[in-house]
Amino acid sequence: MADEKLPLQSENFSEWYNQVILRAELADYSPVRGCMVVRPYGWALWENIQQSLDLRFKATGHVNAAFPLLIPMSFLEKEKQHVEGFSPELAVVTIGGGEKLEEPLVIRPTSETIIGHMYSRWIKSYRDLPVLINQWGSVVRWEMRTRLFLRTLEFYWQEGHTAHATSEEAQEETLRMLNVYADFAENEAAVPVMRGRKSETEKFAGAVSSYSIEAMMGDTRALQSGTSHNLGQNFAKAFEIQYLDVNNQLQHVWTTSWGLSTRMVGAIIMTHGDDQGLILPPRLAPHQIVLVPIFRSEEERSKVMPVVDRIQQELSGFRLKLDARTEVTPGFKFNDWEMRGVPLRIEVGPKDVEKGTVAFARRDRPGREGKSFVEQTNLAARVAESLTDIQASLFNRALAFRKAHTFESSDYGELQEAVLKGWAYAWWCGSADCEAKVKEDTKATTRCIPLDQPGGRGKCVVCGQPAAEKVYFARAY
């Protein structure tokens, strides 16, 4: 497979995306339309994402638990906006054990309702608060148009659900987790993100306010890569989650929810990849290094392999893959691991053994530019330095790309042009009509109202009325 050329990103980004996922063996199509099979290489990447997020959740005081996949239909109907938002996407179970069920069960599209129900039983007093629980699992949303990792009927994610004594604490938690996502995206995935509030039209069904991190993909489209919702008392009232406060008064709690999914894998693919395939950030790559021995004879082999064995031991602190296949050429291996996005390749041949060197080839700089010969001494330190540099250069490159494709738009004509080649940053009056007009005319939607605002006031880029905030408009996945 590796010797066949991938479609060029510049010619067909969408086909490049599909092909790279299949060929790198991240995922495959399932016999059920719209479902995805995550293959071991893709799952290894997801596990690294999980681990680094989970550390951050624990460090901010959260614990993990597991709630059931099946939810009584009546639970979803308790919160009006929630059921309106999710009912077109629900998968419903009506038969169990051969019998028609008295009450249909939905396969969770998200778990606010069942968790709200449980919280109403667990929370009695202010001493029980805050409740800070996360769950790792999968959910089902019956999507019509699906793409591997970006939108599938079933997807994997985590969903955090917290309950607090005050509105201020809930808001603080909502923003804390938004910042956790942003920190993860930028420092682990090397994906620069814009943090902001979603518009009323774009917010989560049942939330008071929703926040997201938005990333620019290699084709300049936006990808919502994680969301954090302040649910106010909407679910607390629907599920009667109440507590006795310090004055022995009965109060409703304030809740939040926040989620990040396997979409992040799509974000990594489309932010960093190039015409040769994937480029994975070292901090999350399943294999940080591929070690390729090079020899043409038994004599060369006997010189090279002891050095390769020693290097493998020295680098045991890294996620290293030794490619010892003998049925393919080194050139084939180079292409194969480039396509799979391994950040650093180390080659060891007979000449390297004589000189006491190895060859480094950086995935982020293809060809001669990314190649260097380094001493075998202190190899672990040299590798660490190189991986750190690759991680930083991937982030800086993506940030420069976003800057180069973000345009201040002061009138409607500029906005229409901007969203064809990137993101438009413009004043917006906040009206859903103006938002709808942009969507109708250009297919671009409001992505987020960034937390960092310039201050002052301007004129809405659509209607010219006074506007207090600036927003990003972009075509999105």
Ligand SMILES: [Zn+2]
């Ligand atoms: Zn307007």
